[in-house]
Amino acid sequence: xxxxxxxxxxxxxxxxxxxxxxxxxxxxxxxxxxxxxxxxxxxxxxxxxxxxxxxxxxxxxxxxxxxxxxxxxxxxxxxxxxxxxxxxxxxxxxxxxxxxxxxxxxxxxxxxxxxxxxxxxxxxxxxxxxxxxxxxxxxxxxxxxxxxxxxxxxxxxxxxxxxxxxxxxxxxxxxxxxxxxxxxxxxxxxxxxxxxxxxxxxxxxxxxxxxxxxxxxxxxxxxxxxxxxxxxxxxxxxxxxxxxxxxxxxxxxxxxxxxxxxxxxxxxxxxxxxxxxxxxxxxxxxxxxxxxxxxxxxxxxxxxxxxxxxxxxxxxxxxxxxxxxxxxxxxxxxxxxxxxxxxxxxxxxxxxxxxxxxxxxxxxxxxxxxxxxxxxxxxxxxxxxxxxxxxxxxxxxxxxxxxxxxxxxxxxxxxxxxxxxxxxxxxxxxxxxxxxxxxxxxxxxxxxx
Numbered sequence: 001x002x003x004x005x006x007x008x009x010x011x012x013x014x015x016x017x018x019x020x021x022x023x024x025x026x027x028x029x030x031x032x033x034x035x036x037x038x039x040x041x042x043x044x045x046x047x048x049x050x051x052x053x054x055x056x057x058x059x060x061x062x063x064x065x066x067x068x069x070x071x072x073x074x075x076x077x078x079x080x081x082x083x084x085x086x087x088x089x090x091x092x093x094x095x096x097x098x099x100x101x102x103x104x105x106x107x108x109x110x111x112x113x114x115x116x117x118x119x120x121x122x123x124x125x126x127x128x129x130x131x132x133x134x135x136x137x138x139x140x141x142x143x144x145x146x147x148x149x150x151x152x153x154x155x156x157x158x159x160x161x162x163x164x165x166x167x168x169x170x171x172x173x174x175x176x177x178x179x180x181x182x183x184x185x186x187x188x189x190x191x192x193x194x195x196x197x198x199x200x201x202x203x204x205x206x207x208x209x210x211x212x213x214x215x216x217x218x219x220x221x222x223x224x225x226x227x228x229x230x231x232x233x234x235x236x237x238x239x240x241x242x243x244x245x246x247x248x249x250x251x252x253x254x255x256x257x258x259x260x261x262x263x264x265x266x267x268x269x270x271x272x273x274x275x276x277x278x279x280x281x282x283x284x285x286x287x288x289x290x291x292x293x294x295x296x297x298x299x300x301x302x303x304x305x306x307x308x309x310x311x312x313x314x315x316x317x318x319x320x321x322x323x324x325x326x327x328x329x330x331x332x333x334x335x336x337x338x339x340x341x342x343x344x345x346x347x348x349x350x351x352x353x354x355x356x357x358x359x360x361x362x363x364x365x366x367x368x369x370x371x372x373x374x375x376x377x378x379x380x381x382x383x384x385x386x387x388x389x390x391x392x393x394x395x396x397x398x399x400x401x402x403x404x405x406x407x408x409x410x411x412x413x414x415x416x417x418x419x420x421x422x423x424x425x426x427x428x429x430x431x432x433x434x435x436x437x438x439x440x441x442x443x444x445x446x447x448x449x
Contacts, residue, residue, distance in 0.1 A: 006438045012059035013430035019062050020423045027411045032396055034127060035113030035381050036409035038067040038416075060378030069087070071112075071410035079341050080124060080349075082114035083407040086399030088366040089390070090114060092130035092382060093151055108133065108149055109382040110367050110375065115406050118341070122154040124362075126344040128380025132364065133175050139359035141353055148290045148394060152349070152362040159233030164303055165227055166333030170312035171315060173253060175283065177243050178322025190322070192218045192242040192254075202244050205272035209258065209263035215256075215270060218242065220324055222255060227296070227303045228332035240270070241324055250286060251316065253277045255308075259297055274310055277348040278315040289314075306330075314404055332356050343403030346396060366399055367392040 030036040039386040042065045047058040073083045075094040084090070089110035098105035102123065109130065124132040134152030136145045140160055146153065182189045194200040196218065197211045207215045222239035245252035255277060256270040263269035270291040274294070278287040291308040307312055312327075319325070336355030343349055347364035369375060374388035385392060 002270060002392040003437045003440050007434060008143045009059045010430045010433040010437065012061075013433070014427060016041075016062040017423050017427040017430065018062045018403060021420065021427070023120075023419050024062060024416050024423060027416050028413065031409050031413055031416075033113075033381065033409050034115045034406045035071070035111060036411065037071075037112065037381075038409070038411045039377075040065045040067055044109045045185045053323060053425045064377075067378065067410060069410050071408040072091040072197075073405050074408050075405045076115070077404060078115075078117065079119060079343065079404050080116045081404055081406050082116060082343055082364065083115065083402045083405040084112060084366070084399055086397075087372070087401055088368050088397065088399045089372075089383065091133035091149055091394075092126070093133060095129065095131060098181075099217045102131070102151075103150055105133065107165050107384065108367075108392075109378055111380070111382045112383040112407055116307055118154055118156075122156050123151050123324070124154065124263075126380075128382065130142070130380055130382060133366045134347070135363040136348070137360050137362060138320065139361055142360065149376045152359045152364065154341065154349060154351070159219070159338075159355065159357060161228060161230060161335040162332050164227040164306060164330045166307040166309060167328065168309050168312055169326065169328050170310065171223075171324060172319065173241055173279075173324050174220075174319035174322045175251070175315045176318070176322055177220045177241070177324075178221050182322065191245050192216070198251075199383055201242070201256075201272070202254065203272075205254070206268045207270035208258075208265065209267050209269045210265040212263070212269050215242070216250055219434070220322070222324055223326040225327045225328045225330050227298065227301075227306070227330060228334055229301060229303055232334040233301060234334060237296075237298045238327075239328070243274070250278055253279075253316075257293075257296070257298070257301075265431055266334045276311075277314070285314050285316075343401060345400045345402070347401045352403055364401060365394055366396055366401075367394055368397055368399075369393075394437060399413075 023039045023041050043061050044061040045058060046061055048288060089112060092111050092131045093104040094108050094297040095102040098103045111130060113126050113128055115127045119125050125355050133149050135148045136153045138145055139155055167393050177190050194202050196214050199208060203206045219240040219242040224236050224238050226236045228234045240256050242254050244254050255273045259271045260267055273291050275291045276287060281288045289311045290414045293306045294307050296303045296306045333355045336353030336357055338351050339354050340352040348360060349362040351359050351361045369392060370390040371388055374386055375383035376386050378384055
């Protein structure tokens with residue numbers, strides 16, 4: 001290689017350093033771009049074919065290399081923003097339709113940019129206009145409404161009411177209850193006395209309006225529970241416990257609920273749940289832990305058959321106050337509108353509703369590649385798969401998602417400035433080679449003259 005070869009090599013050097021400077025400028029320009037991955041320049045020396053020991057330094061080739069190091073995670077306070085902690089990419093699609101009627105065609109793209117917000121249709125769209133893929137769910141039924149690689153759609157519809165079908169009841173009843181009529185000197189004053197009622201509530205399972213005061217004085221508070229029918233209409237059922245029998249083998253109780261708060265003298269005001277509740281001498285429940293209460297009605301609102309369950313734990317131990325300590329819950333609720341969205345570490349998107357309920361709306365899809373450095377860069381911080389990168393595999397694979405956060409650009413400004421200085425010096429040195437070669441050629445021409 002002579003002078004002309006030196007000129008050719010210097011030209012390749014200028015081209016390579018220009019390319020490096022272009023990448024540096026792009027990195028600096030995107031230092032504040034969410035999810036941006038910096039681009040480095042890889043150089044490769046080219047040597048002409050020659051005999052051993054006579055090789056010369058040749059030209060230089062260049063290529064890009066994506067820096068896949070994770071950027072800093074920054075909290076934004078926007079619940080639908082997401083940042084990946086670990087490997088992987090969000091799966092996204094381009095909208096080939098309009099914003100009001102989006103359509104999605106073509107292959108999936110992959111990105112770390114997670115500044116997602118919901119659009120008018122409920123889709124999650126990032127700042128580059130790419131639509132997040134994930135499995136969508138019907139919040140009412142939990143049924144899947146889309147595939148894992150199609151854009152996730154967050155349903156903004158109202159969560160319909162759910163009728164109450166079961167009551168979970170747990171707690172402790174005092175071995176010696178102390179109702180209003182209780183006296184430590186009067187035997188049996190801790191129990192319900194049928195002789196004090198116009199109709200025997202132990203055998204009939206009912207308390208009429210004329211006997212309400214007596215019933216309240218001979219029973220203890222058992223808590224309350226709000227029930228819902230299929231239309232979302234609710235009523236609060238007041239509960240009371242009455243101890244009805246005591247023997248050496250254990251005790252018997254009945255649980256009553258108020259069926260009519262405005263009952264007249266002959267109207268039924270309180271009804272038993274229909275089954276005796278018994279405890280052994282050690283205070284453990286000996287009767288069935290499940291009671292079916294048929295035709296449960298509160299103030300004219302019928303809730304059908306309700307399963308009353310004591311399986312969470314109902315005991316009868318001593319209590320100096322003589323009162324019941326209870327926890328009562330049920331599975332119904334009124335209709336509710338969507339009030340908020342949150343993203344879990346596993347990519348579950350959950351909706352919060354005005355009725356206090358939560359429902360799964362979508363599951364974010366995360367893609368991984370065997371050779372992520374071989375992905376092809378696309379606009380908007382996205383990448384597409386190539387034969388060298390391999391096909392995407394889906395799943396968390398140890399990656400977690402930070403909701404309400406985004407991943408910042410991984411560009412290091414100070415590092416880019418130092419690279420820029422080195423690149424500038426290398427570029428200037430190549431121009432000196434060209435000027436020196438030009439001077440040498442001029443000297444040859446001058447010899448001829």
